[in-house]
Amino acid sequence: MKKSTIALIDDHKIVREGLRQLIEKLGNYSITHEFENGQIFLDTLPFAKEKPDLFILDYSMPLLSGIEVLQQLEQRQDEEYKVLLLTQHLEEDIIESAYQYGARGFLHKNCSAAELKFCLDNILSFGYSNVTEILKRIRNYKTREENKPQNIRLSDRELHFLTLVCDERELTYEQIAEEMNVSVKSVDVYRNALFEKFQIKSKVGLVLFSFRNKLTAPFC
Known part of the structure; x- marks a missing residue:
């Protein structure tokens, strides 16, 4: 059975190494690419060889934040990128912006291995994860003046x-x-x-x- 391929975009090498070891133990996944920030990732596009099935993107990075990377990906018409946003911040504004610009799911960095596997499986199988949760968040979200x-x-x-x-x-x-x-x-x-x-x-x-x-x- 062919493994699902994943790219990691995070400015901390130790985080990438930890994610690689964890993800490759979780199931039929293979980490094929690593990028130390969003700008380097964007500069490689489009991929010369086979594009990864999923991208795990850190929210807090130098040069470009995860949201800014998502914004630039949304402007590209050549490819579709399935992105899981990994963040320490779960404020509604951040989550709303992530989905607005095409993220397929989000996870807190304190998530368990089981939660990570669930999210990966859902995005790869169904295209999205966390949709029910974001619907609940938005329904309970106090409408802002500009909205x-x-x-x-x-x-x-x-x-x-x-x-x-x-x-x-x-x-x-x-x-x-x-x-x-x-x-x-x-x-x-x-x-x-x-x-x-x-x-x-x-x-x-x-x-x-x-x-x-x-x-x-x-x-x-």
Whole structure:
């Protein structure tokens, strides 16, 4: 069975070595690349050889923070990068920004080996981890002045699509198409329309947009 490949982006060598030893003991994983900061990582893109399946990115680094690395990755159209953000900070602002810019999951640096394995497995198998947790965080998050709901106009189909995206069942786009009784191509049209109108770049970005503007349950 082919091992899932992982890249580590952290400015502390001892942390990278510890992660390497731990991850390679956890299961069918192989650490194929290491970068001592986000700028060096970005300078290597795109990968000359096979791209790793997943990237573990430290939040606090010199030159560029983990969030700034995610922002630059979101601007690239050539590849998709599955990134797990590793951080000592679990403030809602940081988590929200991480997902806004395409992170697939986040973990506190004090997590257990079992929690790390769970997160890796979920991102590699399903594309995301921690989605249920971030939904709970956002629902309980006090709306800031700059995030007051806007006057958003959506078609009935777009709103139905957005409601299903925010469903706690964490439906895939194929499952959303079945729920809406339309083709997957039609769902792609709804998604791309929202992406274009509101400058959104990811599925979790849609969830954040919806909750920030109180467009779906539990706000209406």
